[in-house]
Amino acid sequence: MEIIKFQQFRDKIVDNIGKVIVGKKDKVEKIVVSFICSGHVLLEDVPGLGKTKLAKALSKSMNCSFKRIQFTPDLLPSDLTGIYFYNQKNGEFEFRKGPLLSQIVLADEINRATPRTQSALLECMEERQITVEGETIKLNKPFFVIATQNPVEQFGTFPLPEAQLDRFFMRISMGYPEFSEEKDILDRYMEKDPLEELQAAVTMEEIEYVQNNFTKIHVSNEIKNYILELVSATRKHKNIELGCSPRASLNLMKGSQALAAVRGRDYVIPEDIKEMAVPILSHRLILRNDVSGLMDKPEDIVADILNTVNSPLEEI
Structure with a gap:
């Protein structure tokens, strides 16, 4: 296994997306880690x-097919998976593909869809397949979902069920840009959108290599302990x-393996675990209703746990 290939993969993607997204390299790196896993x-x-x-810059950087789904209360599961329809010209039923049969899918404002439609993502996110009228259809590889939601606006939204949240590898918040970064955004987008000229940065062979070898x-x-x-x-x-399920333990290990690889190591250190713990664990927690004060957010509680659980001191 060549560790340098993981570093090169990370650098190519981060630098290419950096032509469109100003700053946020640490956030983009974590998305790359999630994609590798x-x-x-x-x-x-x-x-x-x-x-x-x-999301669009990521799909262009990897030369993957891309679809954006705007989630609304009237969206149906068949709008995601596709449907069989009767073609009068040839007298046969044909399958019209839905947006889930793309490689990178942007589920925009996912919490605006009804639980029934949200549940249509459960099968495809975990098993990489969809079922339409009893027929199972395998999804393309790679298959990667980026879902967005507004944490502030609650009117007309449906909270994601725990089973749905648990299928997300990690939750990330981009945050506002710094003053200098926002100035750079104004300069960069003043005449044209750099996304229009963005080219692929990696090949499908490179994608297959990192996804098959990070473990x-x-x-x-x-x-592990x-x-x-x-x-x-x-x-x-x-x-x-x-608390967190065994899937969280597995994801935390995999995420730490991928993070170590893109940073040039063939072994995981405690700092990898600490860095990945908040984005991988926090969204899986359900807090008590009476929680208030300094630790009223899952991220704060995960940070508190990191401070209280002793990390290994040995040279790994």
């Missing part, structure tokens, strides 16, 4: 921070009603 990302931010442009990164027993202790702490914390 074949995970899906939930972007939670207010409108206007570049979530859609980021070869070494994870010691001490690191550290992961399990962190996840176990979420199930015992006084402010948490429902």
Whole structure:
């Protein structure tokens, strides 16, 4: 296994997306990590921070097919998967593909759809397939979902069910740009949109290599125990009603392996776990109804757990 290929993959994607998205290299790196792990990302931010442009820039950088779905209350599951219709010209039923049969899918404002439509994503996100009228259709590879939701606006929205949230590999918030970064945005977009001229940065062979080989990164027993202790702490914390599932443990290990690989290591260190813990664990927690004060957000509780659980001190 050549670690340098992971570094080159990360650098190519981050630098290429950097032509469109100013700053936020650490956020883009985590999205690349999620993509390497074949995970899906939930972007939670207010409108206007570049979530859609980021998804489009990612698909262009990887030369993948891209579809955007605007989620609304009247959206039906068949609008996502596709339907069989009767073609009068040839007298046969034909399948009209839905947007889920693309490689990178942007589920915009996912919490505006009804739970019935949201549930249509469950099968495709975990099993990489859809079922239409009893027929199972395998999805294209790679398959990557970027979903967005506005955490502030609650009118006309439907909270994502726990099963849906658990299928997202990580949740990220882009945040507002710095003053100098926003000035750069004004200069860069004054005459034209750089997204229109963006070219592919990696090949499908490179994508297959990183997705097939990141699991070869070494994870010691001490690191595995550290992961399990962190996840176990979420199930015992006084402010948490429902802690993380075993899927969270597995995702935290995989995410740390991919992060170590793109940073040039063939082994995981405790700092990898600490960096990935908040984006991978926090959205899976359900807090108690009476929680208030300094730790009223899942991210704060995960940070508190990281401070209380001892990390391995040995040289890994």
